[in-house]
Amino acid sequence: MTAVLGTHTHVPTADECILPGGTAFQCDVGMTGPYESILGRSITPVLNTDPNSFHVATEDVRLSGTWVDCDPLTGKSLAIGRLVLRPTDLEGS
Secondary structure, three states: OOEEEOOOOOOOOOOOEEOOOOOEEEOOOOOOEEOOOEOOEOHHHHHOOOHHHOOEOOOOEEEEEEEEEEOOOOOOEEEEEEEEEOHHHHOOO
């Protein structure tokens, strides 16, 4: 198996590794969306438990993910790394 990547929460985990058999692993690759939020929703209405006003948050948007370099002949992973991009990282590209 080339890679096992999970995602569930807001923040990527720092446990990326290559397992002894050549499988890349990361428990949580993180989320894509506004970090200044509660799972993508504006914070205050969620904390006040008002489900009718769970507006989508727009601040501190990030794209999180993981890259894996693998050997196309064996399918084994050679390298793995975390990726987090903010809009300012892409300006001028």
